[in-house]
Structures are given as structure tokens and as C-alpha cells.
Amino acid sequence: MKLSLTRTSLSSILAPLLCNSHPSHRPISSLSVSHRPTSLTPETTPLFLRPPTSSASLSDLLKFRNWAETLSSSAGASFSAQDNGPDTHLLLRELTWLLEDALENPKTLAYCNPSAVSNDLLVSLRTDLEELYTLWKQRIDERRPFQYIVGCEHWRDLVLGVREGVLIPRPETEQVVELVSDAIKGNDELGDGLWADLGTGSGAIAIGIARILRDRGMVIATDLSPVAVEVASFNVQRYNLQDKVVIRQGSWFGPLKEAEGDLVGIVSNPPYIPTEHINGLQAEVKHEPRLALDGGTDGIGDLLYLCNGAVSMLKPGGFFAFETNGEKQCKFLLDYMETKVKGSFNDINIVSDFAGIQRFVTGFRTR
Numbered sequence: 447m448k449l450s451l452t453r454t455s456l457s458s459i460l461a462p463l464l465c466n467s468h469p470s471h472r473p474i475s476s477l478s479v480s481h482r483p484t485s486l487t488p489e490t491t492p493l494f495l496r497p498p499t500s501s502a503s504l505s506d507l508l509k510f511r512n513w514a515e516t517l518s519s520s521a522g523a524s525f526s527a528q529d530n531g532p533d534t535h536l537l538l539r540e541l542t543w544l545l546e547d548a549l550e551n552p553k554t555l556a557y558c559n560p561s562a563v564s565n566d567l568l569v570s571l572r573t574d575l576e577e578l579y580t581l582w583k584q585r586i587d588e589r590r591p592f593q594y595i596v597g598c599e600h601w602r603d604l605v606l607g608v609r610e611g612v613l614i615p616r617p618e619t620e621q622v623v624e625l626v627s628d629a630i631k632g633n634d635e636l637g638d639g640l641w642a643d644l645g646t647g648s649g650a651i652a653i654g655i656a657r658i659l660r661d662r663g664m665v666i667a668t669d670l671s672p673v674a675v676e677v678a679s680f681n682v683q684r685y686n687l688q689d690k691v692v693i694r695q696g697s698w699f700g701p702l703k704e705a706e707g708d709l710v711g712i713v714s715n716p717p718y719i720p721t722e723h724i725n726g727l728q729a730e731v732k733h734e735p736r737l738a739l740d741g742g743t744d745g746i747g748d749l750l751y752l753c754n755g756a757v758s759m760l761k762p763g764g765f766f767a768f769e770t771n772g773e774k775q776c777k778f779l780l781d782y783m784e785t786k787v788k789g790s791f792n793d794i795n796i797v798s799d800f801a802g803i804q805r806f807v808t809g810f811r812t813r
């Protein structure tokens with residue numbers, strides 16, 4: 447059975463898969479987000495969302511900060527020389543962000559005068575001081591990514607939960623949402639239709655798109671990784687988008703069989719790094735799941751698979767945007783679309799990212 451595109455019928459078909467909602471709302475910046483929407487354990491809840499159940503004296507906290515600053519200063523220079531890793535300046539900024547997330551009242555540290563503070567002043571923390579030492583040692587000694595340490599990443603206007611087992615969404619990927627935004631402008635069919643985000647990871651693209659679609663627009667987000675499915679569900683619920691985004695576990699189009707020919711849009715940032723390049727990646731990246739990075743021998747296999755699938759999955763006039771490794775993959779994909787699946791797509795374009803690197807291939811299913 448195919449999915450039709452009215453909100454009512456879509457919702458009833460997808461109802462069993464919609465996530466359970468526990469809407470206890472807490473506003474963060476101007477967004478309406480849910481505080482503790484899933485059964486995540488304290489360790490997997492982003493630090494800034496944990497209750498302030500610990501405390502430490504201000505002087506002990508300042509000792510921690512001094513210790514962490516010293517460690518960062520000596521490590522930063524070698525990291526950047528080693529593999530273009532984080533320099534001292536960035537590590538010190540991360541330390542400030544860690545403390546901001548850990549303190550119930552971050553201003554306490556920002557405005558205190560270390561030489562004038564009372565030693566006894568107690569500060570409320572979202573994790574204990576011992577854990578802060580452990581986390582910063584992991585940051586420096588193991589090059590554990592900062593985002594896994596605090597359990598979140600700021601992406602567009604969102605703060606997304608992340609943890610080991612799910613890719614940390616990258617700034618260049620933010621542009622996929624802009625590409626979709628451009629495509630749906632003045633095109634009600636796209637704005638109100640059914641989209642797919644394939645290999646959703648933290649749910650970043652799916653959530654970004656869901657927030658710009660029109661009232662009846664919906665996104666199905668798939669991922670093979672159970673951790674990604676759990677994290678994406680957490681993020682979807684925190685932004686109260688359960689009625690706009692459905693998360694399904696499975697391989698690429700596998701969980702979307704009934705939507706064949708009904709999708710108005712497909713977006714994906716699949717694994718595209720050639721296997722032989724994985725070992726040369728920055729130490730932090732090696733903590734991220736190989737399933738999210740390794741695109742096989744030349745890195746293009748999944749992109750080609752998605753391109754072939756888009757032929758039957760997209761509605762005539764439907765839009766696609768695929769992220770690639772750069773110029774070579776963009777050109778290969780464009781050539782493939784123009785020759786091997788000739789006539790299936792029109793207005794195929796290569797779009798550069800904000801750094802000027804050819805990064806995305808976009809286009810429309812021929813009507």
C-alpha cells in the first residue's frame with residue numbers, strides 16, 4: 447500500500463510508529479523544547495539538561511578550572527601539529543562551555559574574582575567535581591570529542607543530544623536544510639508532502655526540515671544504527687515534533703517500502719569517506735561510529751545506491767539533496783545521473799558549501 451499525502455491519512459498509517467510523548471516542557475532560548483522526553487539514563491542525558499544534584503565549593507571549582515587550563519595549554523599545540531586537531535584556544539573555549547553546561551548558574555564563574563571569593567561559597571552542579579576531572583582527562587588524554595563529553599551539539603538554532611554511537615552533526619550539513627528551504631519556497635506540493643532523511647544520525651536534518659515544512663509536511667527518518675534511532679527519537683521528542691517526524695530503523699529505503707513513488711523529497715548525508723582515508727582522520731573523529739563514516743572503497747557506493755533508489759521513491763517533481771565528500775564525488779554523481787539514469791532527473795546541480803567546497807548534489811525527479 448502506498449502512503450497518500452494528506453495529514454490525516456499519513457498520521458493514521460504512521461501512528462503505530464510515532465514516538466511516545468512525555469511532554470514536560472522547558473523553554474531553551476526561544477524554542478519550545480521538552481525537558482526529559484525519553485527514558486535516557488543520567489549518563490546519556492545531555493549535561494545541560496541534568497538536574498543540579500551535586501555541588502562543590504567555588505574554590506574547588508576554580509582549582510579544577512586552573513588544572514584544566516594548564517592541561518589544555520600544553521596539549522593544544524601538539525594536537526594541532528599532530529592532525530590539525532583542536533588548538534589551545536579552542537580547548538579553552540570548550541572548557542568554558544563545559545563549565546557553562548555543568549553549573550546551574552554559569553554566571554557564578556564568569557563574574558567571580560578568584561582572589562576575592564569566599565572559599566566556602568557552594569556552587570550547584572549538574573555532575574560532581576570528580577566527574578568533571580574525569581571528563582576533561584578524557585578530552586585531553588583520549589581526544590574524546592567535546593560534544594560527547596557534554597552530550598550535545600549546537601546545530602543551526604537547535605541543541606541536539608549526541609553520544610558515542612551517533613555522528614556529531616557538522617556545520618556544513620546545516621546547508622541541506624537551506625537547500626530544502628529554497629526548494630519548498632512557492633512550491634506547496636513540496637512543503638506539504640512526505641520527505642525522507644536517510645541515515646538520520648542525531649535527527650539533525652529531519653528536525654531542521656520538519657520545522658520549515660508547511661502544516662501537512664512530514665519527514666520519515668531512517669537509520670541502520672539502533673543508537674542513532676534512540677538519539678534521533680530523543681531529539682525529535684525534545685522539540686515536540688513527534689507528529690512531524692517518524693523515526694524508523696532499517697537500511698536506507700528498506701523501512702519506506704510503502705512510500706514508493708510518494709516522496710516529495712529525499713535528503714541524505716550518507717557515509718562517504720573512502721575506507722583508506724579513515725585511519726588518517728583527526729583523533730576525535732575516530733571516536734565516531736565507523737558506520738557513519740566509512741563509505742567503502744571509493745566512498746561513493748551509498749550515494750549511488752541512494753541515487754538509484756530516488757528514481758522509484760520520488761514523486762515526479764520531487765526534490766533530492768545529497769551531501770558528498772567534495773568535488774570528485776559531486777562530479778561522479780552528477781555524471782552518473784546524466785548518463786546511467788539519464789532522463790530520471792532534471793535541474794541537477796552541484797552546490798558548494800560555505801567554505802567553497804563542492805559539497806551537495808541537488809535536483810528534481812523528472813515529471
Ligand SMILES: C[S@@+](CC[C@H](N)C(=O)[O-])C[C@H]1O[C@@H](n2cnc3c(N)ncnc32)[C@H](O)[C@@H]1O
Pocket residue numbers: 613614615616619644645646647648649650651668669670671674696697698714715716717718737738739
Ligand atoms: C554521515 S552520517 C550522517 C548523520 C546525520 N544525517 C548527519 O548529517 O549528522 C551517516 C548516517 O548513515 C547511517 N547509515 C549507514 N549505513 C546505513 C544504511 N545502510 N541504512 C541507513 N542508515 C545508514 C549511519 O548510521 C549514520 O547515522
